[in-house]
Amino acid sequence: xxxxxxxxxxxxxxxxxxxxxxxxxxxxxxxxxxxxxxxxxxxxxxxxxxxxxxxxxxxxxxxxxxxxxxxxxxxxxxxxxxxxxxxxxxxxxxxxxxxxxxxxxxxxxxxxxxxxxxxxxxxxxxxxxxxxxxxxxxxxxxxxxxxxxxxxxxxxxxxxxxxxxxxxxxxxxxxxxxxxxxxxxxxxxxxxxxxxxxxxxxxxxxxxxxxxxxxxxxxxxxxxxxxxxxxxxxxxxxxxxxxxxxxxxxxxxxxxxxxxxxxxxxxxxxxxxxxxxxxxxxxxxx
Amino acid sequence: xxxxxxxxxxxxxxxxxxxxxxxxxxxxxxxxxxxxxxxxxxxxxxxxxxxxxxxxxxxxxxxxxxxxxxxxxxxxxxxxxxxxxxxxxxxxxxxxxxxxxxxxxxxxxxxxxxxxxxxxxxxxxxxxxxxxxxxxxxxxxxxxxxxxxxxxxxxxxxxxxxxxxxxxxxxxxxxxxxxxxxxxxxxxxxxxxxxxxxxxxxxxxxxxxxxxxxxxxxxxxxxxxxxxxxxxxxxxxxxxxxxxxxxxxxxxxx
Numbered sequence: 001x002x003x004x005x006x007x008x009x010x011x012x013x014x015x016x017x018x019x020x021x022x023x024x025x026x027x028x029x030x031x032x033x034x035x036x037x038x039x040x041x042x043x044x045x046x047x048x049x050x051x052x053x054x055x056x057x058x059x060x061x062x063x064x065x066x067x068x069x070x071x072x073x074x075x076x077x078x079x080x081x082x083x084x085x086x087x088x089x090x091x092x093x094x095x096x097x098x099x100x101x102x103x104x105x106x107x108x109x110x111x112x113x114x115x116x117x118x119x120x121x122x123x124x125x126x127x128x129x130x131x132x133x134x135x136x137x138x139x140x141x142x143x144x145x146x147x148x149x150x151x152x153x154x155x156x157x158x159x160x161x162x163x164x165x166x167x168x169x170x171x172x173x174x175x176x177x178x179x180x181x182x183x184x185x186x187x188x189x190x191x192x193x194x195x196x197x198x199x200x201x202x203x204x205x206x207x208x209x210x211x212x213x214x215x216x217x218x219x220x221x222x223x224x225x226x227x228x229x230x231x232x233x234x235x236x237x238x239x240x241x242x243x244x245x246x247x248x249x250x251x252x253x254x255x256x257x258x259x260x261x262x263x264x265x266x267x268x269x270x271x272x273x274x275x276x277x278x279x280x281x282x283x284x285x286x
Numbered sequence: 287x288x289x290x291x292x293x294x295x296x297x298x299x300x301x302x303x304x305x306x307x308x309x310x311x312x313x314x315x316x317x318x319x320x321x322x323x324x325x326x327x328x329x330x331x332x333x334x335x336x337x338x339x340x341x342x343x344x345x346x347x348x349x350x351x352x353x354x355x356x357x358x359x360x361x362x363x364x365x366x367x368x369x370x371x372x373x374x375x376x377x378x379x380x381x382x383x384x385x386x387x388x389x390x391x392x393x394x395x396x397x398x399x400x401x402x403x404x405x406x407x408x409x410x411x412x413x414x415x416x417x418x419x420x421x422x423x424x425x426x427x428x429x430x431x432x433x434x435x436x437x438x439x440x441x442x443x444x445x446x447x448x449x450x451x452x453x454x455x456x457x458x459x460x461x462x463x464x465x466x467x468x469x470x471x472x473x474x475x476x477x478x479x480x481x482x483x484x485x486x487x488x489x490x491x492x493x494x495x496x497x498x499x500x501x502x503x504x505x506x507x508x509x510x511x512x513x514x515x516x517x518x519x520x521x522x523x524x525x526x527x528x529x530x531x532x533x534x535x536x537x538x539x540x
Contacts, residue, residue: 006498006499006501006502006503006504007502007503007504009498010495010498010499010502010504013491013494013495013498014495016491017488017491017492017495020484020487020488020491021488023479023484024481024484024485024488034479037479079476088474088475128399159340159399160340203399203401204401204402205399205400205402205405206402206405207402225402226402226403226405226472227402227403227405227406227468227471227472228471229471229474236474238472238473238474240473253473253474255474255475260470263476264467264470267463267466267467270459270463271456271459271460271463271464274455274456274459274460275456275460278452278453278455278456279453279456
């Protein structure tokens with residue numbers, strides 16, 4: 001009986017793998033990957049896999065075995081609940097003249113109300129120490145009419161460096177590139193012989209914003225950063241990006257997923273079960 | 287500091303290779319010492335990488351491969367003590383050398399600025415769990431190749447392969463699922479069907495097929511499942527980054 005279940009599991013797993021491959025392999029003109037992953041065949045196979053795992057939960061087997069299969073069932077059930085009843089959408093919140101948002105457009109473009117108002121304030125972004133590009137004047141014979149008479153000659157990363165050594169010009173203290181009065185890195189620093197250092201695009205290390213929730217008489221402030229979403233009344237807000245030019249808005253993903261708790265619990269049960277099952281003592285017998 | 291990297295990488299790779307040869311010649315004590323030396327030099331490379339980038343040195347393929355090589359020796363010690371598999375030293379030694387040899391020829395890009403999404407407590411456990419599982423899967427695969435070349439010690443080799451993969455699998459599971467938990471925390475979705483994610487799921491599924499095959503009447507097909515699983519692992523680790531058509535957007539940094 002056990003052997004028959006194993007064969008059933010192998011057939012289902014191989015079918016799922018083949019479907020995944022059709023989505024990910026760049027064959028022919030390439031199939032629309034998500035069409036494969038969310039196809040009725042895939043859902044049917046996952047349903048069968050789930051059914052097989054349910055049957056395994058009722059076998060007299062080691063604890064780890066039961067936990068792994070139970071965890072898979074919980075994950076799939078939670079994901080299915082989220083797929084059917086969950087709401088997800090993108091939200092652009094203004095920072096300069098904040099406007100309260102009361103709804104989000106779901107995947108089909110229909111508005112779904114939060115039941116409260118959301119605005120954003122106090123946006124903050126931190127950058128890594130910048131990279132500067134060195135430009136040098138071109139000799140007159142190399143200057144092409146209509147083009148700039150200089151060319152990029154080198155790149156200097158200021159991170160972790162007290163100074164940068166520039167060929168033919170000398171040593172420059174990194175602190176001299178920081179404009180204390182304006183609280184920012186100097187965009188352009190002129191050097192000898194017509195050369196200059198130009199501030200390259202800066203890489204953000206952190207950014208975050210505070211969400212202001214107005215729910216009737218209640219006012220709540222929730223900080224949101226990358227990897228640190230905020231939750232309120234079943235909704236979760238994830239900071240996705242921001243206006244890198246004017247810092248006038250932030251983009252958030254808003255999600256209401258009744259299956260989230262089950263998926264997370266299921267994932268932890270699978271992890272725990274796998275460790276218990278695979279690390280159990282077998283007395284050296286494979 | 288960067289000038290020291292290539293000599294250290296070469297010394298470490300050479301020590302691992304020499305250890306492998308010594309294990310083959312059954313000079314196990316000397317081989318163990320040489321492996322230890324290679325490991326210490328390997329550790330020095332990682333410390334140096336950390337000092338250069340001023341962060342956790344897991345920013346590109348070169349740095350990740352140096353960490354991968356470091357995983358083999360502690361795992362070998364674990365298997366020697368726990369499962370009496372000290373005779374597998376030769377496989378662990380040669381497997382340690384491969385990522386280091388690759389690292390010698392790779393771009394040793396120094397600067398690494400961790401993007402905000404990577405500033406997470408999940409980063410190190412997620413990558414390390416994968417490195418441990420990949421290291422073990424590499425050893426098991428070399429043993430499978432050895433079995434196919436010379437069909438001797440069949441039962442002992444299969445027992446060892448199974449023991450090693452049984453230890454690798456929970457780490458691979460943790461790597462896969464911690465990635466899902468992390469993605470949920472960062473972007474609000476567990477799974478984005480990114481090329482690297484799908485290949486890692488295929489790899490995990492094929493190892494699962496291997497375990498199920500072993501317990502079924504299709505046990506003789508388990509080796510084929512093992513072979514396919516390791517090929518999928520290579521696709522996940524290398525091809526997705528190297529071939530633009532298989533390119534991964536969310537994992538472009540790894």
